[in-house]
Amino acid sequence: MTVLIENLKKDYRSYVQDETTKDLLSRSLRYVKAGYPIHFTGPSGAGKTSLALALAKKRKKPIMLIHGNHELNNKDLIGDFTGYSSKKVVDHYVRSVYKKDERVTETWQDGRLLEAVKNGYTLIYDEFTRSQPTTNNIFLSILEERILPLYGTKLTEPFVRVHPDFAVIFTSNPEEYAGVYKTQDALLDRLITIFVDYKDIEREAEVIANNGNVKKSEAKAITTLVSDLRSQCNENSGPSLRASLMIAKIAAESEIPINGENPEFQRLCMDILGHQISQYVDSIKSVQTAEETILKACRNMQVKEE
Numbered sequence: 001m002t003v004l005i006e007n008l009k010k011d012y013r014s015y016v017q018d019e020t021t022k023d024l025l026s027r028s029l030r031y032v033k034a035g036y037p038i039h040f041t042g043p044s045g046a047g048k049t050s051l052a053l054a055l056a057k058k059r060k061k062p063i064m065l066i067h068g069n070h071e072l073n074n075k076d077l078i079g080d081f082t083g084y085s086s087k088k089v090v091d092h093y094v095r096s097v098y099k100k101d102e103r104v105t106e107t108w109q110d111g112r113l114l115e116a117v118k119n120g121y122t123l124i125y126d127e128f129t130r131s132q133p134t135t136n137n138i139f140l141s142i143l144e145e146r147i148l149p150l151y152g153t154k155l156t157e158p159f160v161r162v163h164p165d166f167a168v169i170f171t172s173n174p175e176e177y178a179g180v181y182k183t184q185d186a187l188l189d190r191l192i193t194i195f196v197d198y199k200d201i202e203r204e205a206e207v208i209a210n211n212g213n214v215k216k217s218e219a220k221a222i223t224t225l226v227s228d229l230r231s232q233c234n235e236n237s238g239p240s241l242r243a244s245l246m247i248a249k250i251a252a253e254s255e256i257p258i259n260g261e262n263p264e265f266q267r268l269c270m271d272i273l274g275h276q277i278s279q280y281v282d283s284i285k286s287v288q289t290a291e292e293t294i295l296k297a298c299r300n301m302q303v304k305e306e
């Protein structure tokens, strides 16, 4: 019974807060409370979205999440007319009188941004640079004049005032990432941008030990292996904490020993890390070379009991 409870606790994907993360969270909360929008930028898998969610939770207001996308447009953000509703009353109460009253009205559905702005939610705009810069222009007046212009809609009001409790947290990947647009300077100028880098081995191991169902010593061995391979890739790329979590969770679930000499563990690492490493290997036989690199890293791996 105790084991079951322990497992349940470990299965729960809790947010791990070490000293650096706590400090970052409290600084960010201070800026948000002062009315400034925060922007977390950094490599994929560094923990920006999790950090944004943890920060949003601290505000204790409803959270609205929007994902940046090339096709996101004003209709998604502000809202749109979704159809018609009609009402017809035929009055034949007095035999000689026939009265017909018919009304057709358009039905309006608020977009996510409008809903968040009107009600004072905390908006997380995840990977906002994946949306076209023209779509993001709407944030200029929200952040500066505190109004949401309703342009492009047939609504009678020209704008909506931003609720005093409304706050927004942006996240993005660096500009050199595929599928990312360059952000307009005017928008960047309105944000407090904080770079979120990969955590060091110890901090990553803390997350893996908490959420990956493995012992601390095993977690550290996995994060050391992944970070060693990451250092052989380009700057700000390569396998992230996500890959370490995958290795830990699958190994725990499938009862594969965390041991660099074990063929099943080696295969697992090659499957999870192979493709990413192969992209940075300078060789024609890139997949084969990547697998050899991973095998070598596995053999060097040490699980040191603490």
Ligand SMILES: Nc1ncnc2c1ncn2[C@@H]1O[C@H](COP(=O)(O)OP(=O)(O)OP(=O)(O)O)[C@@H](O)[C@H]1O
Residues within 6 Å of the ligand: 013, 014, 015, 016, 017, 021, 042, 043, 044, 045, 046, 047, 048, 049, 050, 051, 171, 172, 173, 207, 211, 241, 242, 245
């Ligand atoms: N402090 C933490 N505690 C627990 N899990 C974490 C923590 N930081 C990151 N993670 C986990 O690491 C993984 C990657 O984190 P996240 O999705 O926040 O990264 P990201 O920087 O937003 O990545 P991307 O740019 O690819 O969207 C997730 O599975 C997340 O749950």
